[in-house]
Amino acid sequence: MEESVYSKVSWRLIPFLFLCYVVSYLDRVNVGFAKLQMLSDLKFSDTVYGLGAGIFFIGYFLFEVPSNIILSKVGARVWIARIMATWGVISSAMMFVTDAQMFYVLRFLLGISEAGFFPGIILYLTYWYPARRRARIIALFMTGIAFAGVIGSPLSGWIMQTMAGVNGWAGWQWLFLLEGAPSVLVGIWVLTYLDDGIRQAKWLTESEKLLLEENIHADATDKKELTLGQVFTNGRVWLLAIIYFAFIMGLYGVGFWLPQLIKNTGVKDLVNVGLLTSIPYGVAAVVMVLMGRHSDTTGERRWHTAVMGIMGAVGLVFSAVYGDNTVVAMAALTVATAGILSTLPLFWTLPTAYLTGTAAAAGIAVINSIGNLAGFVSPFLVGAIKDATHSTAGGMYLIAGSLLLGTFLVLGAIPKQLNR
Template identity: 40%
Template sequence: MRQTIKNNQLETTMDSLAKYPEESPTSAAQFLDADKTFKKITRRLIPLLFIIYLMANIDRVNVGIAQLQMKSALGFTDAVYGMGAGIFFLSYALFELPNIFVMKRLGVLKTIMLLTIGWGCVSSLTMFVRTPISFYTLRFLLGVFEAGFYPIVVYYLSRWFPLQRRAKAFALFSSGIVISGMLAYPLSGAILKYMHDVGGLDGWQWMFPLEGLPCIVLGLLVPMLLDESPESADWLSTNEKAMIAASLEAGAPASEGQTFAQALRNPLLYALMAVYFSFATVIAIIHFWMPAIIRSLGVTDIATIGLYSAVPSVVSLVAMITIGVHTDRTRRLRESIIASALVGAAALCLLPFASSSLVLSIVLLSVTMAALVTFIPLFWASVPACLPGPGVANAIAAIATIGLLGGVVSPASIGWLKTHTGSMSIGIYVFGALFALGGLLYARATRSVANLRQREV
């Protein structure tokens, strides 16, 4: 019986090798060894990067629930808050490329260390905000230090994982954005409620250093726990390093690919920028306005708002991991990206119609967020295939730079509309429709990209 099972497994393996010969080792034994090696790499690299990304997102979005106290304590209007939320994305966009250049000079690990320590310090200092100018300044600086982290990690992981293994790895790393939502809102809500007036400080003043200071410790751990590349990893054997190099080479395009200067002349680069812009407008709405949306549904207790805000993150975590694994197995990367954009856009546009139902609103917020966080790793996993070559790191940064300007536009627009009309509905419709157009643009722009389509057959 066992022999029959082994024979079936071997036949399945050999079928996979025959179907994707350009991506696979030359024997079933090598295939199984490769699987074991990439699992080892995942266990070694992903946990720390995941925790850092989780904390980055907590420090980014905790202002969303802090506003429930900050605005009244400091006399900020919705327009002031929305402007502050948007300024973060402005500096985030402006410093994507500069931080990539820093990475090229210092290396990946030193750059991640400096960025992580930097945003931990800035986030902690937000407790001293008193005026709109100080709020804008610290949000700008937070964007400066968080800029480039995600594309740097995308570039870093692409040096360890071949294309056909990236969706799952990127999904595991990117799940930090989801779990941060599960933790940030309940944790921040609890701090706001139970630390209020402790030591004469408001709850929001305690929240920022309690959630910012751990990043300084994490930054110091980066050069101690991670390696710059497979070649420098002493925990990999010589054979494992050779297998990784062969897998990366086998999954690369036949040509040498494009330099960044050549990529700048490629219309596909600008299409991807537009797609990511449409995504950034929607993720910013969810990050910064979800607690306010839930409060508008009649929930008044801050801790309860935090718990309700975590529900979409729980749903999103399951969706991200499940779809990431499914995409790796089926090789339907392009189709999954398009579906995520269209489903997320539809759920967001339906949200204003559910304004009388807390349950239905939570469901639609969950679907929207699940689609958004699923879109993130799949989209970035596809970029090296869309724009292959030595210029891919700069191309990733350029896409993020222009795309994230969407995060400047939507929070400020929503804040202005809410201040002057009392409603977010118009902005939600506009940016939901924009995300749908982004999905359709991606479908059209990538329809002839061989490195994506050959994995869909």
């Protein structure tokens, strides 16, 4: 009976949360595609672009913890709907950017509006699934990143190429408008679809609710219950935040620069750039699910995470060394993307196995907000290095080093007993 109940829960929640994450990630990184036209239209340097792309995460950092605590108080349904509608409006408003200052302001506001979405969903999943089931579930949810790349990359390339000049707007302006609107619509849908927890789910029978609640209660008995103040001074929370920072360096190194890296190999047509960009994300989606399932089956977390981190680093190095060879660079970028994206759902089994209650709400937010500062550091440094050296190779080596640091910390500092 238990398997059928969790299957019912997963079919109800995961496809919808997956959709929410797809539109979230698309709005966050479509600036990577807009860059291919935006920089020449607005006379931006790569440093200006990198700073604007990354400043999103300053607003994200400042409002992440308060947002997640509010979600735990008012419920996921209302708060996630608010988050999605707000960022959709601001993302669409990016079409009106005319100078660097406006670019920075809107990206900062976009970070504020989206703060709390991802850690809120991770927290929300702990309301439904015990730790032993969480790697595969988080992996399924986080394949939204990969799927956003699979459908978003060709779509972004097509919008920018075919809509350029329509109504007097540039292709990148249409990109922001057309990819921002779905977030508002899905945000409204959240209000009618999501339940705040097991007890509110009218689509479950009473016996099904009791089974789920018993598993969550049993799962919580061996976790750490920290006060809000203790969360901010807990060494393990900070360690996890540093590890996540190292891995997020890789995520946004790929997310913001993959179209440019592919273009640098000699591919000029934007539609072809979009189609090729979808390949690494498609492979990554499969690897994420397989690794999450295998980790849950074996109960091992640390080595699964570490192997994927090494895979990401090696792929980035080879993509830089063979950056002028489309076939080899694409193979290396595919390996890198699959490795980097697979570290993330595996990583999130570690803090959710350790924290519960208020500590989970605040701890997940602290880890995510600090880790996502890498979303500011990564594109800014790659952009600055590219302006200084006229090559993205140095930036890829830097990100590969960050991935190896995260891998070393997972193996050297995370206790083996956190394997579940």
